[in-house]
Amino acid sequence: MSKYFDGWPHVIESQQFSREWLEREFLPLGDEMQVIFEQGGCDILHGKKMVSFFYKPSTRTRMSFQMAMEYLGGRTVFATENAREFSSARKGETLSDTIKVISRYRPDVIVIRYDFELGAKFASEVSTVPILNAGDREPGQHPTQALLDWRTIYKRRGAIDGLRIAMVGDLKNGRTVRSLCYLLGKFKGVIIDFISPPEMIMGSDVKAYLSRHGVGFTESTDLREIAPHVGAIYQTRTQAECGAALDRNDHELGYFTVDAEIVMAMKKDAIIMHPLPRVDEIATEVDSDPRAVYLTEQIDSGLVTRMALLDMILVPDS
Amino acid sequence: MSKYFDGWPHVIESQQFSREWLEREFLPLGDEMQVIFEQGGCDILHGKKMVSFFYKPSTRTRMSFQMAMEYLGGRTVFATENAREFSSARKGETLSDTIKVISRYRPDVIVIRYDFELGAKFASEVSTVPILNAGDREPGQHPTQALLDWRTIYKRRGAIDGLRIAMVGDLKNGRTVRSLCYLLGKFKGVIIDFISPPEMIMGSDVKAYLSRHGVGFTESTDLREIAPHVGAIYQTRTQAECGAALDRNDHELGYFTVDAEIVMAMKKDAIIMHPLPRVDEIATEVDSDPRAVYLTEQIDSGLVTRMALLDMILVPDS
């Protein structure tokens, strides 16, 4: 494990991964995992125990982590889908005490979605067991989502260098776009077009990071102008639970929605991504377009990415 | 599998099962499952993965599906007990997107209880994985309950033809009686006595079905008059969560309650059924009567029925 993470066994934020790791370790291991998945699984994690501790709702992330563990022969030995209400957190226990106790039972890995920013990072500082961040509260990070998004783009295009990608929607609160930006900053010639209502623009922390790493970016408010020029559109959901809302008329909404008109304008080899859940920011008429990968390759990549991470962290000397 | 379901691997509604399948496939396979259960289980579904996705509360159905999977050597790899609150449904994701994503992880079967009618049917149309309907929202269907009820009656009586059965309570909202009616419509000489307050009578869709299939039925309001004449009483709970209520005086309530007086009037070889949970519509003094099967044979039949369905769907060429 140490050869991948340099003695840091936790997955907390996108910045921790190097370009070398992404291309030389993560990518080929993911391909191995894809084969194992297609063959119905293996037994390499037999006897390994995962604790799945979610303070916020999740379907995809929690299920794909648990599925990934199963496909590798390991087990989810304890899962809570709402730790905030049904664990001792409700009685006022601190995250530090909770993680110290869970660590003490010696599971092999703890997957955590915490409901405040930097929860996973803090957990990793008191844990004696590897922590996998399954998503901070927005804004924050969702590093395994960034890895699966990165892998999805790479597999379709064969490279990340020179990518031009539009990120659309609630960029202020969207942890997935934030985490993906941090990964893209490791590559050359990348241009990111941020498209959002003015009150939902990408945070200055991410933009400063991109500038430091030589990533060009634009900010605008109409996807229709940008769509013809990009290799990927990364659409996101308005984080209504963060108080955000797109209270606009239909015309204005058109600026941010992926529909048949947008798809028509896109390049033939571009792709359309979404971290899901999707509400109405991508019209269902788009789903069957071969460029749409949000219900297909992104999902597969999510499983394979989590299998690869579990394999790296839990298999001795792998 | 296909030899049972003719290429339709989902369990969605009672109508899909033929008399031949019930008697020649389901019944003997259930007996095999009973033996496996009594022997403590087998390993025939080793490596098979079940997803248990409940949008509404359940104890019995969810537990018996998960237990059935265990007794056959398979695993529940992901379970949610309240998908409406703790899954992405809360963020507005459609059932279609959710099922497409879950299918993509390639579990072997998805057990779903949806909180709107026809949810399971709709899920089966977008799923690439077999769907087992663990109960629609009322009114609607609960086909595995109907199968276990049918099997319970058959095992006690040795036949369904010629059965006279009283169905009692909230027939308007009760999905279990609805589903059982559809199954009984496959048999000859069946008479159903519907007994309910006037505002809770059986829906006309079911009654039309029964008429088309030659099943006689009566509608009345006092169980005490009917009890001496039937081979089975199928008591149900008032679906208070559907807005139904039996706001009556004690005398009137007596019309619909199974108590010692009713039991005394019943035939010696009749049976008393209830899908549970029971509130007070069957007095606990009835529980120890040998004709009461709701806490015994119906429970066993529920486990065995779900084992048989999982075996049929998941074992290659079984």
Place this chain on the structure above:
Amino acid sequence: MSKYFDGWPHVIESQQFSREWLEREFLPLGDEMQVIFEQGGCDILHGKKMVSFFYKPSTRTRMSFQMAMEYLGGRTVFATENAREFSSARKGETLSDTIKVISRYRPDVIVIRYDFELGAKFASEVSTVPILNAGDREPGQHPTQALLDWRTIYKRRGAIDGLRIAMVGDLKNGRTVRSLCYLLGKFKGVIIDFISPPEMIMGSDVKAYLSRHGVGFTESTDLREIAPHVGAIYQTRTQAECGAALDRNDHELGYFTVDAEIVMAMKKDAIIMHPLPRVDEIATEVDSDPRAVYLTEQIDSGLVTRMALLDMILVPDS
């Protein structure tokens, strides 16, 4: 199994355990379990099925039971983290019906936390499967917590006879201190110093029991006076969910808080215990003191204790 429990396979309340059982059976078996835990587990409960049925929130207890089952090779085949809301309890089903149904599926053991006092005891009277009480509603009992606490003290001191222990906090509602008192009543020369606000004093039922069993006790309101004299401080949390509240000024709160000043006054070989979750009744500055066992030895003892109980109950002739 019977050799341990004399034909009573349930774990319901502390009184059921004899001194002989504690010292000659439970203690050495716990040591065996500690070795198994450190070796990463065994397979002795292969194929055994546990149902984990919680009507109230829990992290530690539920997780340590499920972990204990895994370390012995058994499985949690069904778990609910909030049975009151998500099981048929919500529809009005009685505990009796619920337990009869669960028993009928023949799991090997049912772990239950019920939200009314004596729930587990009642469950054991209708169950055909061993019941493990994972905590009654306060006041009530939490026998597996008492066993793990007892074991923690024993392992540090080498004996219980002659122990002087301070129990601090909400003694009226605290089920853990109640259960521990019942166990300590089996030993000689024990003195318990109860320290609580006047409105939260220990119940007269427990005090009468202690008197009958020759256990001396004092009642006072300032931990600082008692701390220098005891071999153990057992700190507890105010059960805010029981309507209790420590609405006092900082000076008065000092009477009941374990902080650096208290620790300084304690004997060198004394220990500081807490059942967790902890809010602020033990200052975090105390955590690193070698006498603090609440985040270390008590946690380990909890796992080992539950492993020992599962082993006793589920392994034939062990």
